[in-house]
Amino acid sequence: MPLPTVNDVHVDRLLTNVSITYKNEKYIADQIFPMVPVQKQSDLYVSYDQSFWFRDEASLRAPGTLPKETGYGVTTSNQYICVEYALAKRVSDEARSNADAPFNLESEAVEFLTDKIMLRRESQFVTDFFTTSVWGTDQTGGTDFTVWSNYGGSNPIVDVDGFRNTVRGKIGRNPNTLAVGAAVRLQLKNHPDLLDTIKYTQTGVISDQLIANLFSVDKFLVGDSINTTAKEGTAESSVTYSDVWGKHGLLVYVPSSPSLLTPAAGYTFVWQVIPQAFQYARRDREDRARADIFTVGSYFDQKLTASNAGLFISGAVA
Numbered sequence: 234m235p236l237p238t239v240n241d242v243h244v245d246r247l248l249t250n251v252s253i254t255y256k257n258e259k260y261i262a263d264q265i266f267p268m269v270p271v272q273k274q275s276d277l278y279v280s281y282d283q284s285f286w287f288r289d290e291a292s293l294r295a296p297g298t299l300p301k302e303t304g305y306g307v308t309t310s311n312q313y314i315c316v317e318y319a320l321a322k323r324v325s326d327e328a329r330s331n332a333d334a335p336f337n338l339e340s341e342a343v344e345f346l347t348d349k350i351m352l353r354r355e356s357q358f359v360t361d362f363f364t365t366s367v368w369g370t371d372q373t374g375g376t377d378f379t380v381w382s383n384y385g386g387s388n389p390i391v392d393v394d395g396f397r398n399t400v401r402g403k404i405g406r407n408p409n410t411l412a413v414g415a416a417v418r419l420q421l422k423n424h425p426d427l428l429d430t431i432k433y434t435q436t437g438v439i440s441d442q443l444i445a446n447l448f449s450v451d452k453f454l455v456g457d458s459i460n461t462t463a464k465e466g467t468a469e470s471s472v473t474y475s476d477v478w479g480k481h482g483l484l485v486y487v488p489s490s491p492s493l494l495t496p497a498a499g500y501t502f503v504w505q506v507i508p509q510a511f512q513y514a515r516r517d518r519e520d521r522a523r524a525d526i527f528t529v530g531s532y533f534d535q536k537l538t539a540s541n542a543g544l545f546i547s548g549a550v551a
Contacts, residue, residue: 249334256348257458262358264454265412265483266499266535268511269491274504274532275314280539281494282306287405311538315504318357319530320349326523339527343514346529350512354501355458358535359477362499362543363412368483369541370399374548382420382550389424393448396484396544403541404496408486411450413549414478415457418444420550450484482546498542504532 285305294300322342329338365371372392374380379387393411400408413421421427422439427447435443445453456478463472485498507513512531519526537543 247333247335252335257352257355260351260355260458261412261454261456262355262535263501264452265358265410265485265487266362266501267487267489267491267497268501268503270505270509270511271313271315271502272505275312277309278311278313278538280308280311282308283404283541313502313534313536315502315532315534317530317532318350318353319528320346321526321528322346323519323522324525324527329525339516339525342527343529346527347512347514350529350531352458352460354531354533354535355456356460356477359456359479361535362537363478363481363483363545365545365547367537367540368543368545369403370396370544372396372544372546374546374550380548380551381417381424384425387424388426389421390426390430390447393484396546397449400484400486400542400544404486404539406486406496406542407449408484408542408544409451410454410487411445411448411452411482411484412454412456412478413482413546414476414480415455416476416480417482417549418455418457451489480548480550482549483543484546485543487542496542497538499535499537499539502534502536506532 282305285303288303290301290303292301322345324338324342332338361367365373372378378392381387381389381392397407400406418441421444427439427444430447431439431443441453441455445451456476458477459474460477461472461474487497487499488495491497491500503511505511511533512529514527514529517526517528
């Protein structure tokens, strides 16, 4: 054996150009309920009583007479309250000084915590709004329509057309946003009815934009984030993960950005404790512990503002 050996002349070190971690690729809750920056933690917003705007009242006016007068009702007691969600991570002086590349403990802490806050906002939306008995209408797969994973018996395009018409019949506008779980998108992009519709104009895999076009919505959003409820300390091989968004869908009307005199299924009110920022990051020093505490947080209130502007699709696929 030639000496020195390969092991004699090399000491393994950490690579500085590659590392492995895991986090969700994207979050969609903030695209369903547009974010509204606010300057106070709580305040009120105005809503106009809907029926006044759809009542057909204009009438003939005889010469020399006053026109019929009318008006509209308003509600000024709608309140948002931005509650804080926050999480912190400690970085000791010893760990920071002793860390080798590629570790950057400070930036890693902020990125780790930031993702945690975004996951919380996503999960909170699903818990509160991606469920039955919240919206003006619920449609349940297997009861109100054939589940879309039943390729032979279902017709998603016809179903969504009907769902859109239901919402239009309640607010006077067609919904413009459809959000679904990843399991639903999987069935839709392979559904024979959708493939047949585009076979003469498109080739290849159906994109999300094509699905949006087929369903006549501006945005087709896919919730593909996952999470786990396993306790810290559970062996990694024993940890299980779940789809945050499940097998459901939500069809809503929301404006492209917050505005006056416009219906909206909901808004995410965000108290900007730091101007122009939807969440904050701060660093606090603990001299006695010789450590820095990194905190990331956000004050927000995901608020349903018009239940009739949404329709929940429960169990869209089996």
